[in-house]
Amino acid sequence: MKVLVIPEDPTLDQYILKPIAEALFRDLGRKARIDVLQDPHLSGVDEALSQKVLADIVTENPMVDLFLVMVDRDCNRMKNVECAAEREAEHPRRLVACLAVEEVEVWMLALHREELSGRWPEVRSDCDPKERYAEPFLREKGWLTEVGKGRKHAMRELPTRWSSLLSVCPELAELRDRLQSLLAASSS
Template sequence: MRIAILLEDYRLDQYIVKSVIEKLARFINLKINYRIIMTPMVTGIDSMSSTENLQEICRRYGPMSDIILIIHDRDGRQDRDRLAESIRTRVGTCNDKFKVIAAHQEIEVWGLAGVSDLPKEWNWQDIRQEQSAKEIYFESYIKLHSMDNTAGKGRYGISKNISYKRLRDLCPEIIQMEEIIKSHAG
């Protein structure tokens, strides 16, 4: 299985996503060769979903990928759930390869979901519903555990501690990602 992965900001998000993809592959017992898309450089949802960038990604990564997985932050916006529909209407030749996953609310929440030592006063549903979960919870957790000097502003540090079972139990979009990948394998 060959997957190209497009992130809103690969410089930060890649650390958590790489860990999740590797653990997902072990969980579903599938060999996954993946690459994080670095060119064209996208920064944010508008750049990620621009027709020009999507067509370039299709041209560049489509022939060498079984799927192109777009993982973006939902950021509390319902309209972001419709990103997949919007992309399919604009990319033409490889629109069937583009698969979209919305992290609820942010990819950093996946990091928090995967660790078992969150402060006792934090409520998981509050974290999951908070539109600014990265700023309020993730950054606090990283500082609390002295991970802020690790790569990706702490994302590498937390990625090493992610329990896939816990992540899967707390974030239904992870199961959706598993299903997408399994449905396109071999």
């Protein structure tokens, strides 16, 4: 199965999203080739949830079995939840969206929540956790000069903390369940 992850910006997000997508399919017991969209290079959630942009991506990638849109919820300031649902409806069984509460960096931070300056519920509910928690955490660890400004290094904990991640980021557990249902329906 070929899966294309569509981020709002692959520059840094790819180092969080690809390992998570790989873990999802491993958890589901499904072999999948996971790629993160690089071309076109999207810059922002408005592009990643654009009806035209996503339609073009789906059309230009006929060999992809599943498009996985993984973007920030951003406190739903731009109605990302509604836009994501509309895009899914336009590409049934081919496109699934998962909105990170509130940014994809929170998924990375979940792997290190015992080391964070704030309490986990505060981190989860903050509308700008990248600036308030992720960047200071990566700076404190000395990882900002590494690949993906430290995101790749921070994600090394994922294999041993996968179940924990699902328990504290329910949107990922919901995504896993939705994918399981989708894959079961397509194989029957």
